[in-house]
Amino acid sequence: MTAQEARILELHEAFEPDARQKIAAILAEGSVTQAQICRESGVSSGILSPWLQEKYRGDSQAVEAKLRTWLNARERKTQIASVLPVAPPWIETPTAEKITAVLAYAQMAGDVGCIYGGAGMGKTVTLRAYAENNPNVWVVEMHAAGAAVASALEEIAEAVGLRGLPSRAVRLHREIVKRLRGSEGLLIIDEAQHLRTGAIEAIRALHDATGVGLVLCGNESVYARLTGGSREATFAQLFSRLGKRLHLAKPNRADVLHLAAHYGVTDKAEQALLMEIAAKPGALRGVVKALRLAGMFAAGAGATAIGCEHIRAAWVDLGGAA
Known part of the structure; x- marks a missing residue:
């Protein structure tokens, strides 16, 4: 050796x-x-x-x-x-209350709703919070790989607890209808902008056959597809069923103040800085990320509270402009 x-x-x-x-x-x-x-x-x-x-x-x-x-x-x-401060799973901001109102109405009335707007507005976390607190609510997050009819129905089948079904659209539709009918539930399609026209129509057919509430949620293109261009020829049936519609353009001041308060930020200077961050791409998601990292910086510096210097340093560290 x-x-x-x-x-x-x-x-x-x-x-x-x-x-x-x-x-x-x-x-x-x-x-x-x-x-x-x-x-x-x-x-x-x-x-x-x-x-x-x-x-x-x-x-x-x-x-x-x-x-x-x-x-x-x-x-x-x-x-x-x-x-590192723990990210809040969900904070009931004013925008979250508006989202919840659409979801509750759609489930209660068995109606169709549409929630659309930019990223980082708290849509997805609010959808999931509503599902956790209400019976028979299914959140299905769509993606490019599930854009076609059969694959979209597979995702829905998985979400409602149906597994091992053959990947045939007719069979999937039939079994999902059996599962949803009489449930008084709510089917939420998140990231709906990924869906092809046929898949959206297949989901509309589920609503028609079962009477469950249906909410399409995604970016600006979701509503634009339902209202623009050849809407009369493609989405006329779905558009005619739309009940409540919620457009989330940008975070409001109250949203930012709710998040700031969660991290103990109450001074106007820090709040104003967070408002600037909220106006940038990423919106409220960017605010939460900046606050979490700012909290770590403040703790490392021995500070008792998050200050503007910590928020600025965090935002720059995250890749934002100085």
């Missing part, structure tokens, strides 16, 4: 018990599961279990290296999390 190999073995033997002890302690805390460690570290369960029991006969050094990387990353995340 060479001197270098001996040194590697020495380091290996010194590290191995410590790594096992750390991981065993983390598992005992219950903060993570063994399956989660496997996913995050890249070490399979078939290797991790015997390694923890000192029964692994493979390349233990390679396993240690992966787990050491995972432990170091976990420690860094813990350090950051200790000073």
